Amino acid sequence: MTKKASTLKHEDLVDEIVTRYPPKVARKRRKHMVPVNPGTEQKIEANARSVPGIITQRGCCYAGCKGVVLGPIVDMVHIVHGPIGCSFYAWGTRRNQGKAREGGQNFLEYCFSTDMQPDNIIFGGEKKLRKAIEEAYEIFNPKAMSLHATCPAGLIGDDVVGVGQEMSEKLGIPILGFACEGYKGVSQSAGHHLANNGLFEEVVGLDDDVETDKFSINMLGEYNIGGDSWEIERIFEKCGIKVISTFSGNGAFEDMSKSHNAKLNIVQCHRSINYMAEMMEDKFGIPWLKVNVIGLKATSKSLRKIGEYFEDAELSARIEEVIAEEEAAAEKEIAPIRERLQGKTAMLFTGGSRAHHYQFLFKDLGMKTVVAGEEFAHRDDYEGRKVIPDIKIDADSRNITELKVEPDPERYHPPKSAEEIASLKKEGMLSNYDGMLPDMTDNTILVDDITHLEQEMMIASYKPDIVCSGIKDKYIFEKMGIPSKQLHN
Numbered sequence: 042m043t044k045k046a047s048t049l050k051h052e053d054l055v056d057e058i059v060t061r062y063p064p065k066v067a068r069k070r071r072k073h074m075v076p077v078n079p080g081t082e083q084k085i086e087a088n089a090r091s092v093p094g095i096i097t098q099r100g101c102c103y104a105g106c107k108g109v110v111l112g113p114i115v116d117m118v119h120i121v122h123g124p125i126g127c128s129f130y131a132w133g134t135r136r137n138q139g140k141a142r143e144g145g146q147n148f149l150e151y152c153f154s155t156d157m158q159p160d161n162i163i164f165g166g167e168k169k170l171r172k173a174i175e176e177a178y179e180i181f182n183p184k185a186m187s188l189h190a191t192c193p194a195g196l197i198g199d200d201v202v203g204v205g206q207e208m209s210e211k212l213g214i215p216i217l218g219f220a221c222e223g224y225k226g227v228s229q230s231a232g233h234h235l236a237n238n239g240l241f242e243e244v245v246g247l248d249d250d251v252e253t254d255k256f257s258i259n260m261l262g263e264y265n266i267g268g269d270s271w272e273i274e275r276i277f278e279k280c281g282i283k284v285i286s287t288f289s290g291n292g293a294f295e296d297m298s299k300s301h302n303a304k305l306n307i308v309q310c311h312r313s314i315n316y317m318a319e320m321m322e323d324k325f326g327i328p329w330l331k332v333n334v335i336g337l338k339a340t341s342k343s344l345r346k347i348g349e350y351f352e353d354a355e356l357s358a359r360i361e362e363v364i365a366e367e368e369a370a371a372e373k374e375i376a377p378i379r380e381r382l383q384g385k386t387a388m389l390f391t392g393g394s395r396a397h398h399y400q401f402l403f404k405d406l407g408m409k410t411v412v413a414g415e416e417f418a419h420r421d422d423y424e425g426r427k428v429i430p431d432i433k434i435d436a437d438s439r440n441i442t443e444l445k446v447e448p449d450p451e452r453y454h455p456p457k458s459a460e461e462i463a464s465l466k467k468e469g470m471l472s473n474y475d476g477m478l479p480d481m482t483d484n485t486i487l488v489d490d491i492t493h494l495e496q497e498m499m500i501a502s503y504k505p506d507i508v509c510s511g512i513k514d515k516y517i518f519e520k521m522g523i524p525s526k527q528l529h530n
């Protein structure tokens with residue numbers, strides 16, 4: 042079967058879509074849509090404010106900090122300081138899976154909120170926050186907590202960071218305050234950055250008492266949505282690679298505090314965690330490597346890259362054995378499905394890099410991704426890290442502190458020589474991400490911060506066989522009679 046094309050050429054479709062907007066909005070949105078022409082240098086606008094009223098799928102800064110990065114850490118109590126609505130969304134649609142470590146704790150099933158009421162908004166809510174911390178401490182006795190500010194808490198000036206420090210001294214456990222009010226930044230992305238800064242400053246490096254393994258790694262930007270980290274860890278373990286800590290799916294405070302002892306950081310979701318990868322390299326000398334562990338071929342490729350990095354013949358041989366075994370088992374299951382899926386098309390609208398990673402999985406199945414986009418990506422997530430020096434830093438990004446990190450005088454131990462690392466960086470193996478755009482094919486569209494109108498018009502033109510997106514927009518596709526699969530949950 043031939044692959045389905047859009048009823049309109051991709052460029053004409055994008056031009057047609059923007060005619061529906063007022064001229065100023067049309068000019069702005071046109072820069073966020075790229076009809077892909079492989080082999081040419083193309084540019085996209087990203088990480089800019091959404092047009093008010095346009096129906097964006099984005100989340101807020103609090104969603105990025107609590108919902109994405111901190112929330113999946115199982116052995117911390119995460120208290121949301123705000124009205125119950127902010128907490129309910131982050132808990133009621135709980136998507137991360139987690140298990141307690143042996144003899145440890147797991148608070149993922151709980152929703153901790155100060156449940157701010159009108160009188161707290163008028164007279165201040167810090168008193169209520171202190172009380173909530175004490176209550177949670179008495180009932181659950183956690184080894185650490187995090188506090189998350191929401192818009193109302195920030196607007197009245199409640200100081201969650203200050204309250205966290207004060208209560209930390211009083212109770213004798215780390216209590217990390219995050220001033221991640223929803224309105225900061227332009228999307229969830231600001232919250233990821235804040236969360237990375239907090240974890241890096243307060244947790245990473247706390248525990249030096251660990252035996253380091255020859256092939257020890259941290260898995261960054263993997264959130265155990267649906268239990269994927271468990272499957273990935275199973276494969277790593279089979280290869281003889283030890284995962285010290287995952288940031289942050291099924292993550293644990295105690296694992297993260299030891300994570301500075303790893304020999305390599307692998308990065309799955311580049312956007313949400315690249316700050317941590319860079320800061321850990323600056324302070325402890327741990328290099329980072331971009332991987333994709335979604336899809337059979339992509340996972341095998343990533344495993345081989347890890348083997349190549351460690352330059353150990355025994356490890357590489359074991360990796361090849363595991364790949365052969367796992368691919369053969371998976372192929373048995375996939376083969377009959379692949380036959381039915383030949384030539385089918387998909388659209389992918391996700392928060393971050395899943396829109397990139399899933400294209401490989403669909404390719405394994407004989408399908409083509411015709412439109413893809415992310416909610417909170419920056420230009421480097423689309424065009425590759427080579428564009429970072431050209432990205433204009435605007436007021437919204439300046440809102441989030443860029444930490445200045447120096448090498449740790451005692452614990453900066455790069456696992457390879459400076460020359461070797463520099464050469465691997467030059468080759469593009471380390472500290473590199475080429476972005477999603479180079480992997481998209483002809484007559485496809487890359488779209489940033491997509492709107493409902495754009496989704497509807499692209500679906501009408503491409504008639505995809507499946508749309509994979511998030512909780513906010515999936516109902517539109519279901520009403521249109523198109524199979525939809527949430528990729529956030």
Ligand code: SF4
Binds near residue numbers: 222
């Ligand atoms: S935007 Fe503000 S009010 Fe809405 S969920 Fe985020 S923090 Fe809460």
